[in-house]
Amino acid sequence: MHIFKLAMILGGATALVFNPGSAIAAGGGGGSSSAPSQSAPKYDASAEYQKGVTALKARNHKAAVKAFKRSLSVTSRNANAQYLLGVSYIGMNDYRKARKPLEKAVKYNGDLIGAHRDLAITYHKLKMADKAKASLNKLTAKDSACGSGCADKGELTKAIAKVKAAMNGGGSASYHPADSIEFASIGNGDLAYMGAVALINEKKYEAAIADLQLASMTFGPHPDILTYLGFANRKLKNFDSAEQYYQAALAVAPEHRGATEYYGELMVERGDLAGAKKKLARLESLCSFGCYEAEELRRWIGEASVS
């Protein structure tokens, strides 16, 4: 069984959001009473992302671009989707269009080594020598910080070599960064996700974030992954990042119980009890038969109110 069918229950995600072509999608044109922006199709961001990965692996770059754009229409700050949109454009030999999504990818996740590498090569192809060099410098700085034994050492070494080869006129005229999506398979994604949840239970939040980012490479902006990225960042006291992840999870799945609960808990930690109570009210309306998420948030609010 696909673990994310289970994970959706764990996270409490609701199905309608994950049903591309639902009532919202059917509303465009043809006499809808709402404004075009409101009746625009809302896609399943994770499903579209996975379609994009499949298309990219099949070297169907046009279909990949379409799918990644749809995914990004739901949540534009997803680094992996931005990155693979850039990779898809590179596959079409369109470096000009690849540039912006690659820039966004490294902005939203500075740890995406492949994105730094492909951005450096893209700048080089666009004859933006200074920017290409700056991107290469970021990779070499990461390599220096990594030392000799960090987990990313091999990937960094290869990335730097590839950028240097491209700058020195090596490599093929049209660069195909297919290795960027080698990891992305359902099996690997499931294992990374399960591992991340286990690491969170063991309170190893930084390692959990790394595994969640790996899972995200397979599943893209999946609400369960985004929720746990928020949770792990919250535990590390990165409250702004945590909030962004919770907001992204709720943009993808507005009825996600886990994201709603954890966002409410973040509000309690920030002293915003009124906001937390609104989240609790939302959970109570979502959980017709009661749910653990509401119980937990109620407990948080109760304890904060006493102290």
Add this chain to the structure above:
Amino acid sequence: MDWRSVRLLRYGAAIGLVCAAVAQAADRPLIQAMAWLDPAQHLAALTTEPRPSTMVQDQQLIVGEALFHTPTLLGGQAAKAGLSCVSCHENGRDNPAFQFPNVSGKPGTADVTSSFFSSHRGNAKFDPITIPDLTVPGKISRTRDNHELETFIRGLIVEEFNGEEPAPAVLAALAHYVRSLKADPDSTRIALTVESELMAVDQAVGAALKMQQKDDSQLSRLLLASARHRLGLIHERYAGKRLTKERSAIISASRKLGAMQDGIKSDGFDEELEQWQRDFQKTRALISKKQHLSLYNPAVLKTVLAKTSN
């Protein structure tokens, strides 16, 4: 047209509407438990249950059995997934169909030292074991003298599943339920009916009232959570447009219980709950009447499972 043809047509229409409803909910399992049951055993596991095998029927046993069915008791990932004790131990036995992804090996097993559920017992190994049948006494002593069973159950809740520390009354009721389980060589499974679920709702609410009268608000609250959870289990099986009225009645009953959970310490709680019990009899009759159109009917479930697996 004879009565059989009429009935067949009615089932056919119901199945069509259920399938349409399921198609709307593309990624959500038809029934929550399908997420942790062996797909090859879905039909049998979802339409039958082992014969109940408790030796006594007293108030504490009713409380223990209700808690045994309550996900909130376990906490953490298990509660969020909707798992309770009964997910692994159907009516206190084992569950040969249990197959939780990446936590079970073959059906009927579970890795009880998985970090997925626990921050305490993870051993970084995938080592699932066969789920034991609780009607057969094992290594843990069940005598009342040493409280070994209570200590063991507490460890399961707090350490294996990251649940909140259970109150002594909770542990006592659960231990009483487990001690009351009787080994039964007859492994014949009986039909799972909405009646047995409705009776469990009634019993849990009745027990909640009694616990509140004994000033045990915490346990009373947990029992109302148990009743609401079981209403949710009924609700998911009343799918499709033809059962809209029944679903609304089930949601309404649960929401009223939810409001009472919140006001458990307020004056008038007893009267409100007694009124709920009276009102629920009408809901109960409404639901029972349409069981044949619901996913409790093996014929309906079989067809819907076949259609949705394509």
